[in-house]
Amino acid sequence: MDEKKLSAMEIYSHGKNDPRIRRDYMDELLSSNDAEAIHLAGRYWPEFDFHRGLKRLMELCDLEFVHKSGIFWKHFDFDRGLDFFIKNKSPEYIYRSGRFWSGYDYEKGLDALGELKSGRYIYYAGKEWRVFNFSKGLEYLFKTNDAEFIFYAGAHWKIFDFKRGLQYLFKSRNCEFIFKAGAMWKEFDYEAGLKILESEISAGKEWRAKLFENKKWKENLKIIWDKMWE
Structure with missing residues (x-):
């Protein structure tokens, strides 16, 4: 391969089968602004610095690829990921990660949804999470005074x-x-x-x-x- 400036996506693509690329270009990839390339490298490369990868995704404030990495990476710090969503006050990703992540803290996630008073995502969590504290969830839902999602919870929980x-x-x-x-x-x-x-x-x-x-x-x-x- 010619020695030339590679884009982050090219580093990911070539690095899937070339250990030299993974070794020599890891730092460049993890300092790039391409969240998708970082996520894909963590998902498909045989070797990857998962700690630095997650740190960079958070620095880029890319909620979508933090979420996807929690699903597909072999090693993922679920507590850091959830804390990131809570810090960003994102009820959507707090809910979505609870639906798909294998190492999710359901009590912490529910408490965060309650703090954000998100009737929509409290309802979705009660309907779709594998683990849900209905007693606490009801209290949080009622405090939202959201007639729409109180109705939906009564119909589907x-x-x-x-x-x-x-x-x-x-x-x-x-x-x-x-x-x-x-x-x-x-x-x-x-x-x-x-x-x-x-x-x-x-x-x-x-x-x-x-x-x-x-x-x-x-x-x-x-x-x-x-x-x-x-």
Whole structure:
């Protein structure tokens, strides 16, 4: 090979099969700004400085390739990786790494999502993480007051406190998710839900029109009205 300036991606590519390139160009690769080339070298090279590789990815602040390296590298400092995502206040990557990393600290990750008050990613974590503290997760989720993801958790989590979930959902007076909870939750207070849909004249109009299109709402409305005429 001619002695010439190689790009980081060329160093990675040639280094897969050439130990001299790996030896002579490691420092150059790990001082480059090419996060993808660093990640690929860590993934495919027979020898690699994983500590320095992760350090450089963090210096480049490349969350995507830190995440991918946690999945594919033979050696990876999962605690450092998670701390990096927490420092960067990234609920998406805190959640994604919990889904895919083999050495993930689930309690620490959940605490970070709770601190960030990310209803979306607390919900996703409860649905998809291999390990999830539902008791703590519910507390964090309720503190977000996020009607959308409180609804989704009630519809899809294996464990859910429907009584408290209804309190937060009704307090939000979000007609869309009150209607959807009545359609999908295993437990629901239809009388209280109906009162909110009726009292929210404008916001509830669209969802009142859908009540008889949904089997659960239709059945429970009949029960409510039958009681009124007893």
